[in-house]
Amino acid sequence: MKTITPKTAVWLARAPYEAQDVKAGQNFTAGKRFLTEHFDFSQTGGVVHGTSGSVISSLLKRTTGFAIIGKGKGHFSGDVALGIRGTNMTSSRDWFSNANTGLAISDNQSAVHSGFHKVFKSMEPALEKQLAPLLNTNSKGVVHCAGHSLGGALASIAAIWIKQRFGNHVALYTFGAPRVGLNDFALKSSGSVDKIYRCLHGDDPVPLVPVWPFYHAPLNGSSVLLTSATGINPSAHSMLESPGYVVTSRGQWDDLQRRGDTIKAVRLYYDRRFECSFSTHWQERLSHALITLLQDAGFLTAVTVQMGISGIMTFYDYLAATVEKIANLSSKFAEQVKGLLGHMLVFAGKVTTAVTELTVRFIRWVFKVTLEALYRVARRAIELAS
Numbered sequence: 001m002k003t004i005t006p007k008t009a010v011w012l013a014r015a016p017y018e019a020q021d022v023k024a025g026q027n028f029t030a031g032k033r034f035l036t037e038h039f040d041f042s043q044t045g046g047v048v049h050g051t052s053g054s055v056i057s058s059l060l061k062r063t064t065g066f067a068i069i070g071k072g073k074g075h076f077s078g079d080v081a082l083g084i085r086g087t088n089m090t091s092s093r094d095w096f097s098n099a100n101t102g103l104a105i106s107d108n109q110s111a112v113h114s115g116f117h118k119v120f121k122s123m124e125p126a127l128e129k130q131l132a133p134l135l136n137t138n139s140k141g142v143v144h145c146a147g148h149s150l151g152g153a154l155a156s157i158a159a160i161w162i163k164q165r166f167g168n169h170v171a172l173y174t175f176g177a178p179r180v181g182l183n184d185f186a187l188k189s190s191g192s193v194d195k196i197y198r199c200l201h202g203d204d205p206v207p208l209v210p211v212w213p214f215y216h217a218p219l220n221g222s223s224v225l226l227t228s229a230t231g232i233n234p235s236a237h238s239m240l241e242s243p244g245y246v247v248t249s250r251g252q253w254d255d256l257q258r259r260g261d262t263i264k265a266v267r268l269y270y271d272r273r274f275e276c277s278f279s280t281h282w283q284e285r286l287s288h289a290l291i292t293l294l295q296d297a298g299f300l301t302a303v304t305v306q307m308g309i310s311g312i313m314t315f316y317d318y319l320a321a322t323v324e325k326i327a328n329l330s331s332k333f334a335e336q337v338k339g340l341l342g343h344m345l346v347f348a349g350k351v352t353t354a355v356t357e358l359t360v361r362f363i364r365w366v367f368k369v370t371l372e373a374l375y376r377v378a379r380r381a382i383e384l385a386s
Contacts, residue, residue, distance in 0.1 A: 016085035039070030086149030152177025179214035189217030202229025
C-alpha cells in the first residue's frame with residue numbers, strides 16, 4: 001500500500017490553514033511543491049467548510065474553510081489527499097474549558113469527544129459531495145488523511161468514515177493530535193484504518209489530552225517521536241516555529257524513531273512523590289498508575305463502562321468516589337491511593353500540599369487541579385500555534 005513521505009504528510013496537514021478564508025467550493029491551489037508534485041487541489045470541487053467548536057459560530061452557523069481535497073498524479077495517480085486544519089483559539093477554548101461536554105457516538109458506533117464529532121458532522125455533507133466522484137468508481141485508490149492539532153482529531157474521525165463509506169485503503173497521518181475517543185474508538189481505528197502514523201514532539205502537551213479514559217490509536221501500538229521528551233513545552237506544538245512539525249518531519253517513515261504506547265503497571269509511593277515533574281513522561285506514568293490502581297482493586301471495567309454513559313465531569317465525580325472506596329478496602333490500597341495523589345499534586349505544582357485525607361472531596365479536588373494544570377498548558381500550546 002502506498003504512503004506519502006513525512007514531509008508530504010506534514011505539508012498536507014499544514015496547507016488547510018491557508019484555506020481558512022477561502023469560500024466554500026472555491027478551488028484552492030497549494031503552494032508547496034511537496035504537495036503539488038503529487039496532488040492537484042485545484043480541480044476537486046474546492047475547499048470544504050465546517051462549523052468550528054465555538055458556541056457563537058454554532059449559533060450563527062458560521063463556517064470557515066476546514067479541509068482541502070487533492071487528486072493524485074504520477075506515482076499517486078488514483079489516490080486522494082485530504083488535509084484538515086486545526087482551529088483558532090476561540091473555538092479551542094470551548095473544547096478545552098468545557099471538557100464536560102460529554103461524548104457522541106461516531107459512525108462506527110464508538111464513543112468520541114462530542115466537540116470533535118460536532119465539527120466533523122458539519123463537514124460531512126461537503127466531504128461526501130466531493131469525495132464520492134473520486135472514490136465511487138475507484139476502489140483501489142488510497143485516501144491519505146492528514147491533520148495537525150485538533151485537525152488531527154478530525155482526520156482520525158474522517159479516516160474511519162471514509163473506510164466505512166467507500167471501502168478504500170486509508171492512511172492516517174496526524175501531528176500533535178489530541179486523543180479522540182474511548183477504548184472502543186481506538187480499537188476500531190486500529191482495526192480499520194490501514195496505516196496510522198501518529199507523529200508528536202516529546203514535549204507537546206496537546207497529545208496528552210483529553211486524559212484517560214480517552215485513548216490514542218493505534219491502541220497498544222507506537223507513535224512516531226519526532227523530538228525527544230524533556231518536559232512539557234507549549235511551543236513544541238507549533239507547525240512552523242522551532243522545533244516545528246514542518247522542520248522535524250523529514251526522511252522516510254522507517255528512519256524515524258518509534259515509541260511504544262502500551263500501558264504498563266505502575267504503583268507509586270508517597271515518600272517518593274518529589275521525583276515527579278511536570279513532564280509528558282510523568283503524565284503518562286500517572287495515567288498508568290490510576291489504571292493499575294483500578295485494575296488491582298477490580299474496578300477498572302466498571303469505571304470504564306461508567307465513562308461511556310456519563311459526561312466527563314460526572315465521570316470524575318464517580319471516579320473520585322470509586323478511588324475513596326478503594327482506599328477503604330485495605331491499608332495497602334490506601335497507601336497506593338496516597339502515593340498516586342501525592343504524585344499528582346507535585347505534577348500540578350502543589351508541592352507543599354500534603355495528603356492528609358482520602359475523602360471523595362479531597363480526591364476530586366486533586367483530580368481537578370491536575371487536569372487544570374494540564375489543560376492550561378494545552379490551551380497555551382494551541383494559542384501559540386494558531
